Amino acid sequence: MDFWLNLKDELIRNFITGARWKYLADGLLVTLRVSFFAVLIGIAVGVVLAIIRSTHDLCKLSRFNPFLKFFINFFDFLSKLYLNIIRGTPTVIQLLIMYYVIFASVNIDKTLVAVLAFGINSSAYVAEIIRSGIMSIDRGQMEAGRSLGLNYVRSMVYIVLPQAFKNVLPSLGNEFIVLLKETSICGYIALQDLTRGAYIIRGITYSAFMPLIAAAVIYLVMVLGLDYLMKYLERRLRRVE
């Protein structure tokens, strides 16, 4: 009996008194906002990088005119540099550099800084995932498209990318889960996300158990929801084959 009374007291003290649950609720909104827009940036930039890299690797460049050849080689070099730097340094450092170095002298919304930092970080991983998908598609698919007279870009967009995307959907889902949880380091730039919200409650009530477990459960539910969504998408795309 004592345990249950105690639990109830703890719940009230940590979440109800002074409407402390709002720290979690507001933090959750920040986490969702940052994750959502970071995923969008990650996909957009990632797809472009993946196409540059695989175009360079797959295409016989000899037929291109020298200008185009230089263009592709140049952008492939830039993409590799970008991928190495982003994947080779910790996300926290990237976030801190974004806030304290790049936007140091600008008064800018911290959420935007976080969205940019996480979006750029995720794009490197998404790029490699999509590239592996593109490389996994049989050469004959591109050849069949080209033999019908479709140009390279159209063959890529209508024929190769949809199949590649479907093949890498599980890996992409995984990347989104990682990204969602990675946003828990937003506190480093004093952005009040879900983790930071729980941390603030702990500072007020001096009890760690309730706020941290609550935050963990909320993350878990979000990840499970995201996982369900990805599995649903996978099933829908698999249905046609």
Next chain:
Amino acid sequence: MSDGVLIKVDNLHKKFGNLEVLKGVSTEIKKGEVVVVIGPSGCGKSTFLRCLNLLEEPEKGRVFFEGQDITDHKTDINLHRQKVGMVFQQFNLFPHMTIIRNMTLALTKLRKMPKQEARARALALLGKVGLEDRAESYPSQLSGGQRQRVAIVRALAMDPLVMLFDEPTSALDPEMVGEVLDVMKSLAQTGMTMVVVTHEMGFAREVASRIMFIDEGIFMEEGSPAEFFGNPKSERLKDFLSKVL
């Protein structure tokens, strides 16, 4: 364009790394001809075929199509490929699209044909190969022979001037080879210009207007089916025919 020459191949060379696959191949293909290319595996017959729509780019030599040099970088290769239908050994249907979408994709995107018109045209072609009831199926739901028949009419939908066949029956179960060859035979009877790489000697004997034998990267011998099979001149060809017939 003189004397109805559609394709002129002049001194074609192609290397893969250090391996010289084509060592100077020249020929002319006239309108309405059915040219069958045979030869031992690895002799370069597929490479020769793929050079005709520049899926492989030759190191040296030129390919003229309707008098235009397609190896010239200024030639719009995508426009050229619209006039050249190609059928692959592995079918290469697009697995994420229905059969009808496979066939109408290029029509709607390149010819800017209205959807209904493209659809009607695709259905008519499917009807010719007895597959109009599979229009809404996906490639994975079809047998190998059916897939290859779809691949043939997909290429035909673009109204090509010539059809290239790259070992169209080699990936098929034996009982499905006949249905594909039948489609090719009736296509030949419509007067379509065809270049066919195949191991089907029966098809070559029956349908070809000319047979070419490639070995060691050159055209060793060519002739009508009658002289080709009846009176082979080179030792290589005699040896090859004794193995495959």
